[in-house]
Amino acid sequence: MATTDGDSATASQRLDKDTREKLVTAVRHTILLTWSFIVLFPLYWLASMSLKPPGTANSLPPDWIFLPTVYNYIQLLQNSGFVGAFANSLIMVSASVVLVLLIGVPAAYVLSRYDIPMERDVLVWILSSRMLPPIAVVLPFFIIFRELNLFDTRIGMVLMYVSINLSLVVWVMKAFFDGIPETLEEAARVDGATQFQGFRKVVLPAAKPGIFSVAIISFIFAWIELLFGLVLTSFEAVPVTLFVYSFIGSRSIEWGMLAAASTAMIIPVVVFLIAVNKYLAAGLSFGVVIKE
Amino acid sequence: MSTPTQTETTSKSTFARLRDLWNDYLPYWFMAPMVAVMVMITFFPGAYDLYLSLIAEPTLDVFAADFVGLSNFETAFTRGGAIxxxxxxxxxxxxxxxLETVLGFVLAALVAGVGSDRTKSFYRVLFIIPMAVAPVSLATxxxxxxxxxxxxxxxVINTGTPFAAPNFLSEVPLLTVILLDAWNWTPFMFIIFYAGLSSVPKTLIEASRVDGAPMWRRYVHVIIPYMKPVVFVATLIRLIDLFRTFGVVYGLTGGGPGTATQLVSINIYEQMFINNQITVAAAIAIVYLVLVVALCNVIIAKVGFEGVWD
Incomplete structure (x- = not known):
């Protein structure tokens, strides 16, 4: 039987615990809200700058309240350089994603289902393609592309984008295939399907979320790439990142248009990121973290 | 039983033979394109960088090349600013x-401890957004x-605080680059750590809670050891990608002021296109490539993917 003394002790302990928990929660949310502000403020600033009337974009003290205008975006749409570069990036990056999936997904399937000799070494070799600094890779390709007439072509850029993402696709898809039970294909084989049919009709549909997320993450990594465009293009195949850079480089910077161009580059990627946010950890960790 | 005509037999068998060839050697067909591309993007650049670094003038004709030993390396490491x-x-x-590892882990732990599921996913989605910003836009x-x-x-610093703001781009350019990169890529660590934390079994956390261990000890002795493979992979991938940094520095400072933020990648780029010394650039590139690949492979061999692959 508990004494009155004991009862009051537990009560005060409980009270103590309650206040402590409240304090912990308060600190937690203070930190998280501060970080939210750090995340959002630069993006808000960029977007608001792109919507300010010309001439007021960088006035200090800042115009916190202003009448938004799409003037900068209209200017941007009339700039054939920007429109061309944006279209270029969309075409080249999308093509590279299709190509890297065609090359990487079947290979990942084999790595997942067959006993490959020295499988670990093969996987580390594949990963090592990501370790090569792009500047060291692009230098030989700069010379070879000139010989092969691939310099400043979309095809050349597509190949370089494939090189960034192939290791990612193989690793992530191998992990996803590992998670799909082999009994599924075996059942299909019993029904008379060939191995290829089993892969195409049974395994691929089951791996859809993996393919979707790795496609989007590959898209992002290629979309944000600057160096390959800088070294391997001059006019025809200029990607949007290089166009934005040329804006920064010009002597008299048009801040409003620069902000608009950057915002236009960021928005589609934000949408993509949110679309795959559930599988983002799996994709970004090269398939090591699959479950959340 | 009907006998097929001569032509039917041949065409059918040709098709069947092709199909058999496809099905019998399926793993080879599936692997071949990947292996071909991998050879092209791993062995070729390294070999070609090495070749370029040993000659006087870039030429594709190996027999006409003027091999000059290590003189490009000497130029790179004496006058080239490679060191x-x-x-x-x-x-x-x-x-x-x-910075990104610590911040990412703290944020992940804080978000994982939020009570309401809706608030949790709100923070989780919000915190990944900086990854959408391309390095060149970040520089902007x-x-x-x-x-x-x-x-x-x-x-804001000058008017709202008693301090005078430093010139971020000329006085503390290196710090600025590091902070901008942390803004950009802490989300990468955050999202992987968050997934890792969510996979820690509830029973493990409950058991440690029964022991009455304070929160920080639960993390140090129970949760972090359990998450070791996740922490290893996240930091390894981020390490690999950090060696690829180029766009943010090129757009923000162009390596300057002077050479204050001249990363190896910027240095190689300048040797190539500003000094027009492709062979010196190749000398730095091959050293950089070998060091990065060796470092990463040593880390993988030492720490290993234990708990990741097994």
Whole structure:
């Protein structure tokens, strides 16, 4: 039987615990809200700058309240350089994603289902393609592309984008295939399907979320790439990142248009990121973290 | 039983033979394109960098090439500023990696502890957004917000606090680069750590809670050891990608002022296109490539993917 003394002790302990928990929660949310502000403020600033009337974009003290205008975006749409570069990036990056999936997904399937000799070494070799600094890779390709007439072509850029993402696709898809039970294909084989049919009709549909997320993450990594465009293009195949850079480089910077161009580059990627946010950890960790 | 005509037999057997060839050697067909591309992007650049670094003038004709031994390396490491750029690169990589790992883990732990599921997913989605910003756009944001004349951040520091704002791009350029990279890529660590934390079995946490261990000890002795493979993979991938840094520095400072933020990648680029010394650039490139690949492979061999593959 508990004494009155004991009862009051537990009560005060409980009270103590309650206040402590409240304090912990308060600190937690203070930190998280501060970080939210750090995340959002630069993006808000960029977007608001792109919507300010010309001439007021960088006035200090800042115009916190202003009448938004799409003037900068209209200017941007009339700039054939920007429109061309944006279209270029969309075409080249999308093509590279299709190509890297065609090359990487079947290979990942084999790595997942067959006993490959020295499988670990093969996987580390594949990963090592990501370790090569792009500047060291692009230098030989700069010379070879000139010989092969691939310099400043979309095809050349597509190949370089494939090189960034192939290791990612193989690793992530191998992990996803590992998670799909082999009994599924075996059942299909019993029904008379060939191995290829089993892969195409049974395994691929089951791996859809993996393919979707790795496609989007590959898209992002290629979309944000600057160096390959800088070294391997001059006019025809200029990607949007290089166009934005040329804006920064010009002597008299048009801040409003620069902000608009950057915002236009960021928005589609934000949408993509949110679309795959559930599988983002799996994709970004090269398939090591699959479950959340 | 009907006998097929001669032509039917041949065409059918040709098709069947092709199909058999496809099905019997399926793993080879599936692997071949990947292996071909991998050979092209791993062995070829290294070999070609090495070749270029040993000759006087870039030429495709190996027999006409004028081999000059290590003189390109000598130029790179005496007058080329290679050593300085290696020091800068290591400073940026190590500081940014530490900052992003710690920040990412703290944020992940804080979000994982939020009570309501809706608030949790709100923070989780919000915190990944900086990854959408391309390095060159990040450089744009940096130039807009940190500019000592028109930037909002120096303005707020100067008018709202008793301190005078430093010129972020010329006085503390290295710190600025590190902080911008941390803004950009802490989300990468956050999202992987968050997933890792969510996979820690509830029973494990409950058991440690019964022991009455304080929160920090639960993390140090139970949760972090359990998450070791996740922490290893996240930091390894981030390390690899940090060595690839180029766009943010190129757009923000162009390696300057002077050579204050001249990463190895910027140095190689300048040797190539500003000094027009492709062979010196190749000498730095091959050293950089070998060091990065060796470092990463040593880390993988030492720490290993234990708990990741088994």
């Amino acid at each position: 300085h750029s290696f020091v800068i690169t290591i400073t940026v990589v190590v500081s940014a990696l530490l 944001i940096g130039r807009i917000m940190l500019n000592s004349e028109i930037g909002i951040i120096p303005y």
